[in-house]
Amino acid sequence: MSMFEIHGGFTGLAASSRVRLARNIKGYPFRLTEQQHSEIADKIFAALKENPTIGPEFDKKQIIPRSTEASQLVEEHLISPELAQNGGWLIVSKDGGVSIMVGEEDHLRLQVIGTGLCPKECLETANRVASLIEAALPFAYDERLGYLTACPTNIGTGLRASIMLHLPMLTATEQMDRIIGYAGSRGCAVRGTYGEGSQAVGGFYQVSNQVTLGASAAELTDKLVETATTIIDAEKKAREQVRSQNEPALRDRIYRAAGTLRSAYLIDTNEAVQCISNVLIGLQMGFLSGMDAQKLYALEEHIRPAMLNGAPQDRDKKRAEILREATKPIQFN
Template sequence: MLKWYEDANRQQDVIISSRIRLNRNVKGYAFPEQLKDADREGLIGLLKGGIQDAAPNLKYQSLAPGQKAEKDVLRERRVINSAMAESGRKMGLFMSDDESESVLICGDDHIRIQCSMGGLSLQKLWSRANDLDDAVNEKFAYAFDSKYGYLTAFPTTMGTGLKASVLLHLPVTASGRQFRKLLEEITRIGLTIKGAYGEPTENYGALYQISNQKTLGLSEENIIATVHQIAGQIAAQERKARMLLQKEHRGEREDETYKSYGVLKYARRLSLKEGMTYLSQIRAGLNDGYIHMQNPVNIYGLMLGIQPANLAENAGHPVKEEELDVLRAEYIRSQLPDLDGNK
């Protein structure tokens, strides 16, 4: 089955994907970090049984402290965060075959529901996540306070427990002089924007995530509407900037796109920086009509595929550092379609 991020038909221009997360804790239990090993084992067993009944379409896998390679794959695919990938605590994960839905147990909180989809799809995802949350809530009573809402391990998720985020591709906006001002404006309205794979100065690929900073005192509908609106506005700015470049620098942009394609299609070694940078340029070139391919391809899916842990998983064996650049080039050559010479 195709993963949700591999579906070329769901690929959008600027807005890559949307995600909804819900953090919950079971009433009567300490937060995961405070649990003793025996209590953790007992809670994981309890949650596993209940969630299997509530969401029979999700498959379970244990995440033990020693499973670093498996957890790194999930981190690169944005299923778990870096802290959970590095955690020495045992966790469990339920996930759909296409990876669009997951439930992490005993991570930061007892339960973390996540739903992802291509494009600007927060409202649809909220409906799916809310239905899954209701099904799980029928099995377990949540820790809830009439004043503070859902009680969570971190103050930033207390309240609704909801984090709504949108992933955008901003190669032009992020390179402009006004980008820092944009970051400051977004922070002032209670949102945050950060590089998907590092700080803005080293965020190769120009992928940026915008999300709400807090949930306390806000409704789910308000959070979703705000993130949706601001993500749409930033996407519109990026499109406008690209249109201006098309008018004034089309030849340069077209040349840049074809050079990027040539490197990716024929290189025998590619660093992660090179792979992400050239794929970003091709993604923009495809969306802006500078280049055409014989078959559709989801460039974001390729960006995930060239991450180190995913390359090792694809190889089927542990990979030495010096092998990664060779495997990355081989992977891209095998996945990148030929150009359509008729367009």
């Protein structure tokens, strides 16, 4: 296991967790020049490199606006669409578990990603890395307001913690409006796969905290976990409800999805993600076996358009080849 690899128990329902801390450097204006972005990136990188334990784990790269690499990094959840569009800097651990964007809305945004339900562990790692940076570059902080950020919605803790949940049956049974309302009452938001404004293809949703003031980062993270756990329980009930109403139809949908992944010659992103979603259900409910659900979920992130070079049809062909090979071990129960 690499230094920053975090596992919280993959269930296929809580696929991954992420913690992001928004920070600004004391003494710098909120709106920076490109030269100041570069200067701050250099100082952050130097501060991390001074630590003999974690320093060797990090690399620094410039983000070229609207480049293919930038699009790939968005699909890997390592940078935001805004940074990909406008450019900036990325400091990232070799395993991708820790990444620091420089040049987005705030001077820096520190992110930690883990597998499964593990936002608490992600927060611990984020705080550890943030402390190393702050020792060299003091953060803008107000005793009353907390960490100062460009957007008022981030002020206070500067925390945005999120959990990627797989909720296909709550979607199919038209219960997501109720779930979104419940999350809102808990100070949380439910968004699509890539955050605000994105679609939830295959039933993959991000659940994140909305509140950043009035509680500690640890308290906000605890509340997020409680909210996500309740939503997970609702998804489990929805799955059993669908099974009890018409198991043959559910099994048929899952088998057809597995058959498509195992035999398609061309497959576009949306169809692939939808099929992966159905196969995940099959693996979790015992209709399918022979493949690790975590491996299948990880595969979903590597078949996005920017990850596959070439014309659209060439990408569809390559995507199908990857999926045919990966899903060979799947067995129908």
